[in-house]
Amino acid sequence: MYRVMIIDDEQSARNLLKISVNWKDLSMEIAGEAASGIEAINIIDEVRPHIAFVDISMPFMNGIEFTKIATERYPDLMIIILTAFDDFEYARQCIRLPVFDYMLKPIVREDILENLKKVKAILDSKNISEEADSSEDVDGESSIEQIKKYINDHYDDSSLNLTSVAQEFCFSSSYLSRKFKQEAGVNFIEYLTSCRMKKAMEIATTGQKMFNAAQAVGIPDPNYFGKCFKKHTGKSYSEYQAELKSGD
Amino acid sequence: MKKRAKSSRMFLTIRKNSLTTGMWFVLFSAFLIFSIVFVLSLLAVVRETRNNNEMRESETVINSVAGNIHANIDNYKDLSRLIMLNKQVTTFLRADTVDSGIINDTKYGIMDVLNVSVNLDSVFIIRNDGFYASTGRGEYDISFIMMDSEEWLTPITEKRGGAILLTNAGGAIHRKSGIQLITIARAIYDIYTQKQTGILLMNISTKMLDRVAIAGGNSSVCIADPNGLALAGDKSLADYFLPNQPTEQIINREIQENGKHRMISTYTFDNIPLTIICSTSSNSFQLSKTTILVLASMFIVFAFAMFASSYFVVTKINKPLFELASAMEKTKESGWIEEINMDIPENEIGTLVNSYNSMIQYMNDLFLRLIDKEKSIQRAEMRVLHEQIKPHFLYNSLGTISYMAYDAGATNVYNALETLGNFYRNFLSKGDREITVKREITIIKDYLSLQKLRYGDILTDEYDIAPEILDLNVPKLMLQPLVENCIYHGIRPKGEEGIIKITGKLKDNDIILSVYDSGVGMSEEEINRVLSGERAVPEGENPLPSGFGLRGTIDRIRYYCGSDDVVQINSVEGEYTEITIRIPAKAKENGEDDV
Numbered sequence: 136m137y138r139v140m141i142i143d144d145e146q147s148a149r150n151l152l153k154i155s156v157n158w159k160d161l162s163m164e165i166a167g168e169a170a171s172g173i174e175a176i177n178i179i180d181e182v183r184p185h186i187a188f189v190d191i192s193m194p195f196m197n198g199i200e201f202t203k204i205a206t207e208r209y210p211d212l213m214i215i216i217l218t219a220f221d222d223f224e225y226a227r228q229c230i231r232l233p234v235f236d237y238m239l240k241p242i243v244r245e246d247i248l249e250n251l252k253k254v255k256a257i258l259d260s261k262n263i264s265e266e267a268d269s270s271e272d273v274d275g276e277s278s279i280e281q282i283k284k285y286i287n288d289h290y291d292d293s294s295l296n297l298t299s300v301a302q303e304f305c306f307s308s309s310y311l312s313r314k315f316k317q318e319a320g321v322n323f324i325e326y327l328t329s330c331r332m333k334k335a336m337e338i339a340t341t342g343q344k345m346f347n348a349a350q351a352v353g354i355p356d357p358n359y360f361g362k363c364f365k366k367h368t369g370k371s372y373s374e375y376q377a378e379l380k381s382g383d
Numbered sequence: 384m385k386k387r388a389k390s391s392r393m394f395l396t397i398r399k400n401s402l403t404t405g406m407w408f409v410l411f412s413a414f415l416i417f418s419i420v421f422v423l424s425l426l427a428v429v430r431e432t433r434n435n436n437e438m439r440e441s442e443t444v445i446n447s448v449a450g451n452i453h454a455n456i457d458n459y460k461d462l463s464r465l466i467m468l469n470k471q472v473t474t475f476l477r478a479d480t481v482d483s484g485i486i487n488d489t490k491y492g493i494m495d496v497l498n499v500s501v502n503l504d505s506v507f508i509i510r511n512d513g514f515y516a517s518t519g520r521g522e523y524d525i526s527f528i529m530m531d532s533e534e535w536l537t538p539i540t541e542k543r544g545g546a547i548l549l550t551n552a553g554g555a556i557h558r559k560s561g562i563q564l565i566t567i568a569r570a571i572y573d574i575y576t577q578k579q580t581g582i583l584l585m586n587i588s589t590k591m592l593d594r595v596a597i598a599g600g601n602s603s604v605c606i607a608d609p610n611g612l613a614l615a616g617d618k619s620l621a622d623y624f625l626p627n628q629p630t631e632q633i634i635n636r637e638i639q640e641n642g643k644h645r646m647i648s649t650y651t652f653d654n655i656p657l658t659i660i661c662s663t664s665s666n667s668f669q670l671s672k673t674t675i676l677v678l679a680s681m682f683i684v685f686a687f688a689m690f691a692s693s694y695f696v697v698t699k700i701n702k703p704l705f706e707l708a709s710a711m712e713k714t715k716e717s718g719w720i721e722e723i724n725m726d727i728p729e730n731e732i733g734t735l736v737n738s739y740n741s742m743i744q745y746m747n748d749l750f751l752r753l754i755d756k757e758k759s760i761q762r763a764e765m766r767v768l769h770e771q772i773k774p775h776f777l778y779n780s781l782g783t784i785s786y787m788a789y790d791a792g793a794t795n796v797y798n799a800l801e802t803l804g805n806f807y808r809n810f811l812s813k814g815d816r817e818i819t820v821k822r823e824i825t826i827i828k829d830y831l832s833l834q835k836l837r838y839g840d841i842l843t844d845e846y847d848i849a850p851e852i853l854d855l856n857v858p859k860l861m862l863q864p865l866v867e868n869c870i871y872h873g874i875r876p877k878g879e880e881g882i883i884k885i886t887g888k889l890k891d892n893d894i895i896l897s898v899y900d901s902g903v904g905m906s907e908e909e910i911n912r913v914l915s916g917e918r919a920v921p922e923g924e925n926p927l928p929s930g931f932g933l934r935g936t937i938d939r940i941r942y943y944c945g946s947d948d949v950v951q952i953n954s955v956e957g958e959y960t961e962i963t964i965r966i967p968a969k970a971k972e973n974g975e976d977d978v
Binding site for chain 1: 836837838839871875876877878879903957
């Protein structure tokens, strides 16, 4: 099964793409979706997609910025740019990135299917297997401590994720993921998010607006930030702030 | 423009130069080739003439020398006959017994004859029995053995009294002093008995030849014996001796030596064992006056022909061509495709002008036709565009799909389609530039309800419009871009549900419209940037046209009102943005409201 990720700020556009293709027939599955480039960067290491549909016009981190980062970190990722006509020529002119194809919205199922078949053929020929980790047991514990410190120093970098840290420390991302869980007891992304949320809670006490807090902790997409905040604290940012006030 | 004219004039000059240069080059080459050929042929003629002259001179010299030799030899032959008939000699030959008295008498007899000529060296009378009487001016080596041999005797006796000429008596007699001798040998017959009684050998000193080997003018002469040994004259010429040369023939050879030219002529006698070698070299080129005259006139005629042809080319071809080119260039500069008016005779260049003019005419016709065609195409395209702008097809399709949705019970789809159709109807509004406030508000309501469908309930919209302005005209799509801006740059970045509020009122006969959103707000800098019309981001960096809708709309409103002071932006960062527009109220011009 090849994993597919859809990155588009419109829920309906994501839904439409999901239902307009019979993914099983192509031995593909929708492994994850993101409403912005920021969210995509945060979850991509969990989703580990083979194929990504990317919209260009998204707030906070547009499809081009995302594609730049993604092609650098995931050289095997097959990216299909899916964009509205307004941005299409612009996309063609300014991206010289190794994306698989550009497609126009509104989507035509036949074209999508055709492209996916081509992608599948390429992926099949590459004979992608879940890469077995070479058990590079490099003094795990102290490295993980260093990484934790690195995260605490760089949490405000919105492009930070498992792969970028792994590349920074010269590990394979899967090794780092496993090792991190083993040593720290939590997922890398969970650790990173909780680190950011702790910081956000501090910021909330100063009465800052949510979008400012989001910016400050490296999740400039306030929608995704809100989601994370609620997941972490059980309350929305404004509720949290209100409680703080009434607690005073 | 001036500069251009100058450069094109320069271009013409260069072109003229190149043409003229080419012509001159051709002329010069032709002249050079002609001159070379002329000089070469002149040299050939001169050489031929000189050789002829030299050969003539050589032949003259040889003929005179040969004639002299012949004459001398004939004289000596006569002398030899005299000796033969000498009384003492005949006595000596007839005597039955020979004693010293007879021999002495004979010697005296011979001496008489010998004294006649200085160059007569010696005479030998040899009887058949071997006795001989001789007189000479020196000492001699005599080979009697040779004289006894058949091969020596036979040529002499064969002549039966006739004289033959030998050198050094055919090798039998050599003068000890080394002087070479020419021998006249003949058999002597008794007058009465007609029997051979002896042999006469008369030796002539080759000094005799010294007087003969004289040549005048440019020639020198040498006389050599059959072995090539120089006997008299210029002895260095003996080097040119040709052995086995055919006799009685003058053979001419041209010889170049140390850069000097000479004509060597050789002649070998048939019956005298001598060869004459004559060398002539004349240093002066001697041409006949006629030749010189012919050559000179040829040269002058050719040069004149050349000049005449180049003059013709320049005046009849080059200059008209240049004028034609200038005229064409002038036409080009004027920017109009015009015919050329030139006073040119009806020759090939005249034809060229006519062809050019007819081509220009044809081109102009073509252009006119093209323009006509382009215009009609444009008209057709305009019609097509018009058809496209009138989106009947879109509305009809929307209607059909709406029915299908309604029929299938999908009321929400039906509502969405209805809103979309309505939005487009108002949005396009027949291409009018102005619409009423009421319709603009309708557009915004439809637009926002469609956006809510896309993004979910991220906003609520509120309207507070004074009824008196609803029917007033405003520029079409004045508020819609501002509302769009509220969503994308105000509310969505904040990540919270927001409010968009449109208010409208009349104040001092101006329409005041404001668009409020509870988004992220704008900083002072951003406001100034938007109002001053600068780009929001440096070029090349994220060139998505994000702020364009807002700025473009502000520009449009300013243009419509003719004033910069019609847009006002109030904002608190993180709280709200409010854009207020003030435009003069205009009465609604036409009564229609719906399409």
